[in-house]
Amino acid sequence: MADATDAKAPTQRRNALQSLEIDTRLLGMIGAFIVVALVFNVLTEGRFLTPRNIFNLTIQTVSVAIMATGMVFVIVTRHIDLSVGSLLATCSAVMAMLQTSWLVGEAMPLGSAALPWLAIVGGLVVGTLIGAFNGWLVGYLTIPAFIVTLGGLLVWRNVAWYLTTGQTIGPLDETFQAFGGISGTLGAQWSWIIGAVATVIALVGLFSARRTKITHEFSVKPVWAEAVVAIVVVVGIMGFVWVLNSYDLPERVLAREFQAAGQEMPEGYREAYGLPISVLLLIAVAIVMTVVAQRTRFGRYIFATGGNPDAAELSGINTRLLTVKIFALMGFLCALSAVVASARLTFHSNDIGTLDELRVIAAAVIGGTALSGGIGTIYGAILGALIMQSLQSGMAMVGVDAPYQNIVVGSVLILAVYVDILYRRKTGA
Amino acid sequence: MSTPLVELNDISISFGGIQAVDHVTVDLYPGEVVGLLGHNGAGKSTLIKCLSGAYQMDSGEIKINGKTATINNPRDARRYNIETIYQTLALADNLDATANLFLGREIVSPFGMVSDATMEAETRKIMSRLNPNFKKFSAPVSALSGGQRQSVAIARAVYFNAKILIMDEPTAALGPQETRMVAELIQELKRQGLGIFLIDHDVHQVKNLCDRAAVMKNGQLVGVVKVDEVSEDDLLAMIILGKKPEHLAA
Numbered sequence: 001m002a003d004a005t006d007a008k009a010p011t012q013r014r015n016a017l018q019s020l021e022i023d024t025r026l027l028g029m030i031g032a033f034i035v036v037a038l039v040f041n042v043l044t045e046g047r048f049l050t051p052r053n054i055f056n057l058t059i060q061t062v063s064v065a066i067m068a069t070g071m072v073f074v075i076v077t078r079h080i081d082l083s084v085g086s087l088l089a090t091c092s093a094v095m096a097m098l099q100t101s102w103l104v105g106e107a108m109p110l111g112s113a114a115l116p117w118l119a120i121v122g123g124l125v126v127g128t129l130i131g132a133f134n135g136w137l138v139g140y141l142t143i144p145a146f147i148v149t150l151g152g153l154l155v156w157r158n159v160a161w162y163l164t165t166g167q168t169i170g171p172l173d174e175t176f177q178a179f180g181g182i183s184g185t186l187g188a189q190w191s192w193i194i195g196a197v198a199t200v201i202a203l204v205g206l207f208s209a210r211r212t213k214i215t216h217e218f219s220v221k222p223v224w225a226e227a228v229v230a231i232v233v234v235v236g237i238m239g240f241v242w243v244l245n246s247y248d249l250p251e252r253v254l255a256r257e258f259q260a261a262g263q264e265m266p267e268g269y270r271e272a273y274g275l276p277i278s279v280l281l282l283i284a285v286a287i288v289m290t291v292v293a294q295r296t297r298f299g300r301y302i303f304a305t306g307g308n309p310d311a312a313e314l315s316g317i318n319t320r321l322l323t324v325k326i327f328a329l330m331g332f333l334c335a336l337s338a339v340v341a342s343a344r345l346t347f348h349s350n351d352i353g354t355l356d357e358l359r360v361i362a363a364a365v366i367g368g369t370a371l372s373g374g375i376g377t378i379y380g381a382i383l384g385a386l387i388m389q390s391l392q393s394g395m396a397m398v399g400v401d402a403p404y405q406n407i408v409v410g411s412v413l414i415l416a417v418y419v420d421i422l423y424r425r426k427t428g429a
Numbered sequence: 430m431s432t433p434l435v436e437l438n439d440i441s442i443s444f445g446g447i448q449a450v451d452h453v454t455v456d457l458y459p460g461e462v463v464g465l466l467g468h469n470g471a472g473k474s475t476l477i478k479c480l481s482g483a484y485q486m487d488s489g490e491i492k493i494n495g496k497t498a499t500i501n502n503p504r505d506a507r508r509y510n511i512e513t514i515y516q517t518l519a520l521a522d523n524l525d526a527t528a529n530l531f532l533g534r535e536i537v538s539p540f541g542m543v544s545d546a547t548m549e550a551e552t553r554k555i556m557s558r559l560n561p562n563f564k565k566f567s568a569p570v571s572a573l574s575g576g577q578r579q580s581v582a583i584a585r586a587v588y589f590n591a592k593i594l595i596m597d598e599p600t601a602a603l604g605p606q607e608t609r610m611v612a613e614l615i616q617e618l619k620r621q622g623l624g625i626f627l628i629d630h631d632v633h634q635v636k637n638l639c640d641r642a643a644v645m646k647n648g649q650l651v652g653v654v655k656v657d658e659v660s661e662d663d664l665l666a667m668i669i670l671g672k673k674p675e676h677l678a679a
């Protein structure tokens with residue numbers, strides 16, 4: 001089956017960008033993020049790009065970003081999940097009730113070491129089961145996901161209300177609170193160690209990918225391009241750690257700690273927050289979800305089903321069971337986000353996660369996930385969440401009123417999708 | 430005579446009010462090519478989809494090697510080593526040739542990770558046989574020409590050691606030279622002992638490639654004939670008039 005059109009050999013000179021084999025969409029999104037950050041930095045006279053604000057920005061992004069990674073899979077398979085904010089609330093309510101009341105008794109008084117962990121496991125199980133139930137309604141009963149999760153939006157918000165009889169539950173366990181951000185950080189030393197380990201792993205990964213290509217005699221990037229990518233990775237990881245390590249605990253907090261220990265605080269003593277555990281959790285989720293998307297059968301089937309559901313079915317993929325798994329995973333991630341969100345507040349409140357479904361969908365879509373299915377990336381969704389949070393925080397810092405903030409965020413969503421459409425039309429992707 | 434590889438006995442299936450396949454019986458022997466002929470809408474694709482597991486028949490029986498076979502979905506069909514090239518090709522347009530070729534049957538490492546490099550190497554091997562000019566291994570198949578897409582679909586069907594091959598208009602998107610290569614492929618697979626159902630509009634091609642031809646009209650079987658015993662005009666008459674030629678009608 002010779003075909004005249006593909007006879008032209010790929011010998012045309014590759015330009016620098018092609019040699020680097022970098023996704024131009026990723027580059028565009030990073031560019032957009034940098035522009036947003038620089039503009040706000042000017043408008044706030046340098047307050048936007050301080051270690052303190054970057055620290056806050058990252059911990060504010062975590063909850064939505066974790067859910068957005070799951071939403072990518074949902075949207076890639078041409079579904080939608082409008083219930084994630086309510087699901088988060090139900091999971092948060094379950095975990096709050098477990099650790100403050102249901103599990104508490106003679107055998108396990110308040111403050112027991114096992115309490116927060118059992119609460120988390122309970123919340124994760126509940127989230128996964130509710131998600132799986134949604135998936136079953138969509139996959140096996142073929143009720144459109146829009147309807148199932150629109151119903152779920154109402155149902156789970158109010159189940160949460162029932163579980164707590166509408167009360168705010170707190171304060172949550174101290175260990176549990178460590179997942180919220182500011183009250184659970186690793187400090188400078190451990191942050192450096194983790195940064196270094198991550199760097200080594202990334203470099204080994206790059207190297208072994210190149211070696212695999214060479215063993216199979218596929219074409220590889222020029223060495224200089226490989227080096228540029230490696231340098232960007234190293235600078236990126238270590239730079240991020242450096243920024244977070246530059247944000248010190250306030251002196252009065254340190255003084256109080258020393259006082260509590262009955263010691264005198266040395267003159268000029270400082271201590272950095274370092275990497276928040278919640279951010280570490282997001283990074284772990286991002287890595288696992290990326291591996292799932294790109295390197296597992298499950299991920300492959302998600303994208304195949306999104307690209308052509310009939311073809312996927314004819315290839316022997318059980319697309320109904322796949323739908324159940326995708327929604328179950330979404331539910332699990334909602335529960336994980338519930339840990340972070342309620343821990344950050346230090347209590348469970350009724351309105352936790354309200355409107356999160358819109359933020360999560362917007363993050364995925366701004367991150368390049370196509371509602372027509374088959375296309376989307378995990379890193380895109382996380383960047384999308386970060387861009388949205390930056391806009392919101394930036395405007396708040398500049399003093400823009402809340403209604404205007406929402407007008408801007410809504411407009412940006414529409415604009416981002418339009419730019420994406422233009423980009424796809426141009427690249428034919 | 431030996432047992433047939435496939436027996437489709439009295440197969441019927443309807444969609445709403447339309448009787449798409451109406452009590453059709455046809456069989457297939459190892460090393461044999463059976464052509465399926467008929468106008469658009471005659472029910473050819475629907476019939477073979479019952480065998481490939483895409484549709485579930487309303488009534489009838491499928492036997493493989495003389496034993497009754499239950500085929501409820503495409504996974505079942507694959508278990509019987511039935512491979513299908515669908516008229517629509519059934520490719521996931523957003524994935525590349527390699528991902529499509531191995532879809533549902535990925536090679537995985539001991540840790541359960543898909544081995545893309547190994548699969549791409551395999552894809553390169555089979556494509557160098559089927560379509561030596563094929564170079565676009567990492568582009569999504571939406572970026573490929575009709576002929577290239579067709580060759581990906583063909584590669585997928587022949588890579589996994591099929592015993593029963595269903596080809597639904599495999600040369601529809603191909604030029605004359607590519608069509609000739611598919612014809613050679615069919616002859617080679619036949620020599621290897623595969624049984625092949627070939628749906629084709631070209632009566633001349635059917636006469637050259639097939640041992641027998643089954644003609645359908647309006648969901649019903651007009652008749653099954655040995656191609657050596659009929660002329661191209663006889664076949665055309667069967668397709669158009671829906672009757673067996675006089676000299677065979679007995």
Ligand SMILES: Nc1ncnc2c1ncn2[C@@H]1O[C@H](COP(=O)(O)OP(=O)(O)O)[C@@H](O)[C@H]1O
Pocket residue numbers: 444447448449467468469470471472473474475476
């Ligand atoms: N999934 C379906 N739903 C409804 N009608 C169908 C379906 N598949 C096939 N048909 C109908 O069955 C008849 C036979 O179609 P088909 O098998 O595709 O014909 P052929 O392949 O011989 O051209 C047509 O009338 C077609 O409209």
Ligand SMILES: [Mg+2]
Pocket residue numbers: 473474475516597
């Ligand atoms: Mg057809």
